Amino acid sequence: MRKLKLAMYVSLDGVVEGPDWTAPYWNDELSDLQAEYLYSSDALVLGRVTYEGFAASWPAMEESTGEFGKKMNSMPKFVASRTLEQTEWNASLLQGELGAEVARLKEEPGDDLLIYGSGDVVDELTNAGLIDEYRLIVYPVVVGSGKRLFAGSDGATLRLVDATTTAAGVAVLTYAATDG
Numbered sequence: 078m079r080k081l082k083l084a085m086y087v088s089l090d091g092v093v094e095g096p097d098w099t100a101p102y103w104n105d106e107l108s109d110l111q112a113e114y115l116y117s118s119d120a121l122v123l124g125r126v127t128y129e130g131f132a133a134s135w136p137a138m139e140e141s142t143g144e145f146g147k148k149m150n151s152m153p154k155f156v157a158s159r160t161l162e163q164t165e166w167n168a169s170l171l172q173g174e175l176g177a178e179v180a181r182l183k184e185e186p187g188d189d190l191l192i193y194g195s196g197d198v199v200d201e202l203t204n205a206g207l208i209d210e211y212r213l214i215v216y217p218v219v220v221g222s223g224k225r226l227f228a229g230s231d232g233a234t235l236r237l238v239d240a241t242t243t244a245a246g247v248a249v250l251t252y253a254a255t256d257g
Contacts, residue, residue, distance in 0.1 A: 094223035119188035124195030125158035176205035200229035
């Protein structure tokens with residue numbers, strides 16, 4: 078069975094929205110960690126907002142991002158949306174109940190599924206117990222306002238399986254979901 082993994086940028090005060098505050102901390106260490114996650118996956122699961130932002134920017138970035146950009150652009154994307162009627166950029170809409178659709182995708186053969194961002198989707202899939210691994214990339218900033226991580230979640234019990242700190246002070250915390 079495939080794993081569903083999350084990679085989420087988060088501030089010290091839990092904000093996940095509009096992560097332009099991450100730029101000053103980006104370095105080769107973070108790039109390598111993100112590449113590791115992406116290359117171990119063969120499809121993305123995205124919410125509408127993240128999908129639209131990525132679809133607008135990634136096709137034009139392939140030349141400057143090399144193999145990472147080629148992988149981002151070529152892999153299938155599964156988009157959770159209540160408003161989109163069609164997609165592009167190698168994407169398809171998840172039809173029906175999100176939890177059931179993602180559970181079905183996890184049963185299909187292949188490498189892992191990866192969620193980038195997509196806070197509302199993360200909350201719903203956390204509530205359904207479908208996310209296997211949470212990689213929280215915690216930046217040393219207090220943003221003050223914005224959408225918070227797990228704001229719509231009913232809660233989950235996680236186990237720390239890895240922790241890395243970059244030279245720029247970003248903590249990359251990887252948690253596995255537990256049964257209780």
